[in-house]
Amino acid sequence: MAKKGVRLPEAEARDYDAEDRKRIQDDMDSMYAVPLSILPLETTGLKRARMVKNVKLQSAIEVFADKETGSGQLDVEDLPGEFDWPDDKTHPDLIIMRKLSVLQSYDIYSLRITLREHGIPVNDDVSLSLSADKQAELAGYMRSFTMPLIMQIYGSEDASIQSFQDVVGLFKDPDVKKARDKLQQMAEKLDIDLMEIPKFLEDYGDIFLSLSYYRQNMDNIMPVVNEFLDSMEGIRSNWQLRNDPALMKTCTMVENTINETCASISGRFETFNKASKSMWKNLNAERFRQVKGMIESYHTVIGGILCGLTVKMIHWKRLFPDPELGGPVRRAEFIMSEMKQGINRMRDLEQAQPMGAALDVDE
Structure with a gap:
């Protein structure tokens, strides 16, 4: 539940450590949280927070969370008071936070669509993608979608192609002729140009x-x-x-x-x-x-x-x-x-x- 009067921590003059990066990536893999560090915000104190969906499915800015103290959350409209933003104009970060708060989900696939629709930019170095660990978790689910592609193009006789990663790996195959022949076979099957x-x-x-x-x-x-x-x-x-x-x-x-x-x-x-x-x-x-x-x-x-x-x-x-x-x-x-x-x-x-x-x- 969102609480008023929760003071955001002062920005720390250090780079994100391994724990910070793991927390950010976990948020990126989740359905219900988005790390604010991915957005080009002006307010340094916001960058270590995240926006979450709380139990009432309301969007709130979570500034801390642990098993002992619970979750410290702010309503978006509380931000001007927390940061002493001027009253005579709307702060650019408040505009972004208001737009972000109306999104229904914070999974990366919804974010790709809705951030674009709402005109919310992300930092140039941010990739809206699942972590390598999450992708590995999904390998079993992916197999049912990737094996038919492999069978369609290579058939069961090609023992060297067993996974989708093997197909992608053709681009790094040291045997250039072998890789090119297989990729050309794929292009012909799909009726597209090799470069596509x-x-x-x-x-x-x-x-x-x-x-x-x-x-x-x-x-x-x-x-x-x-x-x-x-x-x-x-x-x-x-x-x-x-x-x-x-x-x-x-x-x-x-x-x-x-x-x-x-x-x-x-x-x-x-x-x-x-x-x-x-x-x-x-x-x-x-x-x-x-x-x-x-x-x-x-x-x-x-x-x-x-x-x-x-x-x-x-x-x-x-x-x-x-x-x-x-x-x-x-x-x-x-x-x-x-x-x-x-x-x-x-x-x-x-x-x-x-x-x-x-x-x-x-x-």
């Missing part, structure tokens, strides 16, 4: 990495979602709580919203899978561009819903780490005070951009 292969591979890897990232986040949070939904029975069967009409109505609303949005995300993933499988039946660059465009068009919807679910479930699990701990009364209090706040935003996102039919790429 690097850009195609970059786009191909990135778009399916984004889908793998979202799927992993969904898989990670679903056990907690199921725990939460199972807890509804304990609340409804409690003699004290079941006679509270406002609570019962809220429980039904929250439960329905979570079920509907989870079903929506699962349905979108299924549509993407169907489109990509159809694409692989007769792969070429144009068919890939169609599927890529379709997936990208839903990044902000998927990101916003998964961000909301993730934040809600993280706070739920933190309070109730074991299904046997915390009685129904405590759980009901959390639902009424925190869980219901902002949850309608997830439903609004889904309804604003319903899933259309899968692209027909068979022709």
Whole structure:
């Protein structure tokens, strides 16, 4: 929850150390936090903070967080008072912070789109990409998307090409003729120029990495979602709580919203899978561009819903780490005070951009 009067730390006259860099990269890999150091802000004291989505799905500037003291947060509109910005004009950093605060998710794929739409620049040396560690985590998810490409182009007889990295590695192959022959084979299969292969591979890897990232986040949070939904029975069967009409109505609303949005995300993933499988039946660059465009068009919807679910479930699990701990009364209090706040935003996102039919790429 955002608190007023939290003084931001003074800027330290040192470079970011390894711990700082790890924290920043962890934020870049997350759904719900963005390090402010990636933005060209004028106010030095803001650069070590981050913007987060809190349990009410409101954006807040977090200046510190640990297990002992909790999270120290500021509302965006508190910044002028914290930094004594002049009253006669709007500070440039406040303009950026206001724009950043309305974003629905802080995952890098949503950020790429929404930062551009809102005219928010990033520092020249910042790459909006997942860390190497996160990409390694997603290797299992990526395999289902990259192996069909390999099989389409090289077939099963080429034992030297076993992964997407092997394909990319052709550009560094010391055997120039061997590498060029294979790349030419790929270009012919895709019906594109040889010089277009690097850009195609970059786009191909990135778009399916984004889908793998979202799927992993969904898989990670679903056990907690199921725990939460199972807890509804304990609340409804409690003699004290079941006679509270406002609570019962809220429980039904929250439960329905979570079920509907989870079903929506699962349905979108299924549509993407169907489109990509159809694409692989007769792969070429144009068919890939169609599927890529379709997936990208839903990044902000998927990101916003998964961000909301993730934040809600993280706070739920933190309070109730074991299904046997915390009685129904405590759980009901959390639902009424925190869980219901902002949850309608997830439903609004889904309804604003319903899933259309899968692209027909068979022709």
